[in-house]
Amino acid sequence: MSDIVRRDPRKEWIARNRLHPQHLDVLSELGQGAASEWPGPNGLVRKNPHAVGFMGPNGIKRIDRSGIQQGAVGGSRGAASAAQSKPLVEIESPAFLVTVVPDMSGGRLSSHDRDLLGLARQLADADPNARGAVLVVVFGGYHREGDGELKEIGFGEAGVDRLLILDDPRFDGFAPEARLGALLAVEEAWTPRHWLVPDSKLGGADLGRRLAARLGERPATGVWQVEPDANAELGWQCLARGAAATIDIRRPLPRITLALAECAEPVDDNRHAAEALDLPQALPSPLSRIEDLGQVPVDPAGVALAEAEFILSAGNGVRDWDGFHAAAEVLGATEGASRVAVDDGFMPRDRQVGATGTWVTARVYVAVGISGAIQHLQGIQTCDKVVAINMDPGCDMIKRADLAVIADSAKVLEALVELVKQQREEQRDAA
Amino acid sequence: MRPEQSTIQPLEITVLVSVGRHPTTGRARRADQDARAVELARGVADARVQLMHAGGKEADCESALRGYLGMGFDALTLVEQPEGADTLPALAEALRGAPPQLVITGERAEQGEGSGLLPYLLAERLGWPVVSGLAAVESVENGVATLLQALPRGQRRRLKVRLPAIVTVDGAAPAPRQSAFGPARRGHLAAVPGGVTVDEAWANWETQPARKRPKRLKIVKAASARDRFKAAAAKAEGGGGQVLTDVAPEQGAEAILKLLKEEGVLR
Numbered sequence: 001m002s003d004i005v006r007r008d009p010r011k012e013w014i015a016r017n018r019l020h021p022q023h024l025d026v027l028s029e030l031g032q033g034a035a036s037e038w039p040g041p042n043g044l045v046r047k048n049p050h051a052v053g054f055m056g057p058n059g060i061k062r063i064d065r066s067g068i069q070q071g072a073v074g075g076s077r078g079a080a081s082a083a084q085s086k087p088l089v090e091i092e093s094p095a096f097l098v099t100v101v102p103d104m105s106g107g108r109l110s111s112h113d114r115d116l117l118g119l120a121r122q123l124a125d126a127d128p129n130a131r132g133a134v135l136v137v138v139f140g141g142y143h144r145e146g147d148g149e150l151k152e153i154g155f156g157e158a159g160v161d162r163l164l165i166l167d168d169p170r171f172d173g174f175a176p177e178a179r180l181g182a183l184l185a186v187e188e189a190w191t192p193r194h195w196l197v198p199d200s201k202l203g204g205a206d207l208g209r210r211l212a213a214r215l216g217e218r219p220a221t222g223v224w225q226v227e228p229d230a231n232a233e234l235g236w237q238c239l240a241r242g243a244a245a246t247i248d249i250r251r252p253l254p255r256i257t258l259a260l261a262e263c264a265e266p267v268d269d270n271r272h273a274a275e276a277l278d279l280p281q282a283l284p285s286p287l288s289r290i291e292d293l294g295q296v297p298v299d300p301a302g303v304a305l306a307e308a309e310f311i312l313s314a315g316n317g318v319r320d321w322d323g324f325h326a327a328a329e330v331l332g333a334t335e336g337a338s339r340v341a342v343d344d345g346f347m348p349r350d351r352q353v354g355a356t357g358t359w360v361t362a363r364v365y366v367a368v369g370i371s372g373a374i375q376h377l378q379g380i381q382t383c384d385k386v387v388a389i390n391m392d393p394g395c396d397m398i399k400r401a402d403l404a405v406i407a408d409s410a411k412v413l414e415a416l417v418e419l420v421k422q423q424r425e426e427q428r429d430a431a
Numbered sequence: 432m433r434p435e436q437s438t439i440q441p442l443e444i445t446v447l448v449s450v451g452r453h454p455t456t457g458r459a460r461r462a463d464q465d466a467r468a469v470e471l472a473r474g475v476a477d478a479r480v481q482l483m484h485a486g487g488k489e490a491d492c493e494s495a496l497r498g499y500l501g502m503g504f505d506a507l508t509l510v511e512q513p514e515g516a517d518t519l520p521a522l523a524e525a526l527r528g529a530p531p532q533l534v535i536t537g538e539r540a541e542q543g544e545g546s547g548l549l550p551y552l553l554a555e556r557l558g559w560p561v562v563s564g565l566a567a568v569e570s571v572e573n574g575v576a577t578l579l580q581a582l583p584r585g586q587r588r589r590l591k592v593r594l595p596a597i598v599t600v601d602g603a604a605p606a607p608r609q610s611a612f613g614p615a616r617r618g619h620l621a622a623v624p625g626g627v628t629v630d631e632a633w634a635n636w637e638t639q640p641a642r643k644r645p646k647r648l649k650i651v652k653a654a655s656a657r658d659r660f661k662a663a664a665a666k667a668e669g670g671g672g673q674v675l676t677d678v679a680p681e682q683g684a685e686a687i688l689k690l691l692k693e694e695g696v697l698r
Contacts, residue, residue, distance in 0.1 A: 206563045218632060243541060290592050295587065296586075302585070309696055332696075364691060403690050406675060407683050412683045415684035419685065
């Protein structure tokens with residue numbers, strides 16, 4: 001075939017004539033689609049104002065002049081490609097390392113961890129001529145702990161250059177001595193310039209203080225602001241909370257920092273490499289004087305709603321209340337309720353979730369028969385996973401939910417209870 | 432009402448107490464967490480509990496310390512330290528002189544730096560294990576203590592620790608009993624001189640009353656006016672959730688069970 005483009009004047013004429021019966025076929029053949037602009041035969045730009053825009057969800061033509069939606073069908077694909085299109089930053093030979101030990105509660109970077117990574121980036125990128133790299137140490141035994149898999153896949157997007165995942169049974173549960181040993185090995189291998197640990201009850205506060213005591217450094221605890229300071233040893237000064245959060249201490253930033261949540265903005269603009277690292281030598285196995293006997297089952301009804309991990313919440317759509325309470329008991333979930341269920345007297349007032357009740361922070365929130373008033377959705381803003389069981393496929397809760405089942409809630413709960421009981425029996429038989 | 436002499440060796444417990452500060456009035460008081468630590472120690476069977484404090488002997492400190500004596504103690508060991516001293520060496524020395532089997536403290540002080548490091552540094556000096564955030568001491572047998580650690584979200588974890596050890600209490604530990612006035616007045620503050628180490632770093636730092644932290648603003652990084660408008664006016668977003676329509680209840684239940692298992696909330 002020759003490279004000469006052969007023009008078909010007739011087809012071009014049909015393409016220009018939008019009243020022609022073959023107009024659309026010819027347009028697609030020429031690869032123009034419903035073009036709104038094309039160069040005319042005399043070099044003039046021709047416009048078809050009828051081809052501008054797209055059909056909206058209600059059958060009304062919408063014109064989007066921002067130019068974003070042209071050609072793109074469906075917003076989710078656009079969002080995914082936007083995440084991919086963030087510029088990738090690779091730091092080949094870092095001048096120094098900033099080590100972060102995140103809590104990773106439930107196998108995910110918490111917002112506190114992300115803030116800390118933002119702070120780490122701030123420290124690492126301060127000098128553009130000698131950039132540091134952010135090293136994250138993750139103790140990844142989540143699949144053994146019943147916390148599920150290591151779910152975090154967006155380490156690079158959180159601003160991590162180097163990633164060290166230590167997956168070993170001895171780090172599972174409460175194993176501060178083994179974890180401390182691993183951190184000391186990191187210190188010996190790479191000697192990071194900064195250590196950042198979240199000052200949180202989830203384990204960071206404990207581990208960071210142990211590390212500081214072992215390394216003989218005096219850490220800054222409760223840090224909430226870090227600013228450059230030319231006179232300080234590391235070039236930074238910090239504001240730290242002291243005396244039960246009643247005073248602010250301004251001091252030079254030490255090597256080990258235990259920072260509070262919202263100490264910095266999380267990374268948003270770039271992707272980083274999150275390159276996997278390995279420790280150069282095997283870890284010694286120290287003799288542990290603390291033995292973890294595992295978590296103790298607690299009465300879910302006794303757990304405060306605001307800090308419950310797993311909430312089964314009932315709304316107006318629940319008719320079978322005995323079945324609901326039984327399901328909560330079998331699943332080991334804390335009970336919650338929407339305002340309507342409380343007003344109708346089916347649940348006590350202290351179980352109400354939402355703007356006028358309790359703002360919950362559960363990892364999993366199962367909404368049974370709740371349509372999702374905006375006040376209720378506000379109350380569950382910080383929940384990680386929301387499951388909705390509802391009859392109405394158009395309600396707001398379904399839009400918020402990560403998993404929605406459109407069915408009769410009583411039957412679904414009954415089936416769920418049956419499944420859980422069946423599985424527990426199987427486990428008991430196996431054991 | 433004295434317990435009768437028993438043949439078994441009582442468990443020696445030392446509770447490190449500090450002078451707290453009332454959050455509103457700023458008055459010296461018994462520190463909340465330290466009082467919980469005392470209460471926790473009182474709840475351990477067959478134990479001899481001692482109180483120890485490192486600090487000054489000023490009038491307001493004394494009244495605060497007497498608050499601990501009012502919880503049923505005859506005496507409190509007061510390791511005398513001037514203002515601005517590092518109490519760690521003196522405390523380590525005092526503990527080494529008469530080593531108890533269990534040291535209980537609050538998580539962090541209500542005055543000074545309040546970094547919560549003291550238990551860790553003491554443990555490092557003495558070479559003892561340290562456990563933080565206790566809710567209860569369940570039992571002590573043959574030099575091994577069974578402890579209940581408080582985790583976030585109301586969860587509990589059972590631990591076994593070889594004694595001697597240092598433990599700190601959590602807010603979930605039992606609330607302290609009221610301090611009785613009479614025993615508090617009658618009790619004795621046994622002053623012991625201690626070595627003085629001046630905390631130089633602390634003297635160099637600048638302190639000010641805690642500033643209110645700025646509230647984080649929701650920053651919308653949008654390229655166009657349309658995106659900014661959408662972000663400002665957005666209602667519940669249809670966020671790519673899985674929706675199961677026209678399924679049998681069993682199928683729906685299975686999907687939910689799978690998610691619950693993935694999240695690991697099912698025990």
